[in-house]
Amino acid sequence: MDECAERQLRPRAGCPYVTVDRIVDEAPLDPITDPTAAAELEASSGRDKRLALLIGGFVALVACTQLGAIFFAPLVRRSPELLLGLTSRMRHLLFAVPAGINPISYSVIGFVRLSIAAWICFLLGTNYGDRGVAWLEKQVQGDTPATFRWLQRMADKAGPALVFFMPGSNIVCVLVGQRQMTRRRFGTWLSLGLVFRLAWLWVAARLFDSELKTVLEYIEKYQWWLVAAFFLISVLQSARKAAKNQPTSRPKLPKPPG
DSSP, X not given: OOHHHHHTTSOOTTOOOOOHHHHHHHOSSOTTTOHHHHHHHHHHHHHHHHHHHHXXXXXXXXXXXXXXXHTHHHHHHHOHHHXXXXXXXXXXXXXXXXXXXXXXXXXHHHHHHHXXXXXXXXXXXXXXXXXXXXXXXXXXXXXXXXXXXXXXXXXXXXXXXXXXXXXXXHHHHHHHHHTTOOHHHHHHHHHHHHHHHHHHHHHHHHHTXXXXXXXXXXHHHTHHHHHHHHHHHHHHHHHHHHHHHSOSSOOOOOOOOO
């Protein structure tokens, strides 16, 4: 088995993608009688299950984020805790404070929700390298190429600082995982960054309490119009993303003989 195929058992940045089936076909070993080949196949199966769990978790979080964004207007007043459980983006954290959420719920729910997403993305980068980055980049499709290149350079030069100041960025978590940052180091800087983010957003919300409450009054007054608007935006974004994912050209089929 060549060196790249062996490294595929733990993918790293820069290694071309080789499928498990191809590794098995090209290996001059019998996976039934040879214990090394059997162990490799078992490891590959374990990675496939782990990948399915990670992608399933990521998709579930994306669905929760979409629901939270659509029903933001009615939830922010009635149940800010549920809103933060669905999505803990900065604007939701900011408006949850004047809506009446208590500090403990705000801190625990926000920290846990953001941590789950960060760890899923980090493990995608750690275990699947370039494939994890390419897959997530295709899913989010929000950063321009220049921004993505800047994040890559920063992940090379100052990964811990990037995690601290951008703990809610999926791309950042995948990039530092791809660069094999240790789990202990990632967990430490992620925790510090989340505490810092939650703290300064709470302080900012208190400083602008009256202004945010005025905005909340308008949100409550037009909440169902806002639900319809956010739903329409979500549909348009999904359609735009689906259009981008479609192949630009289709292979030509051979003409039938005669």
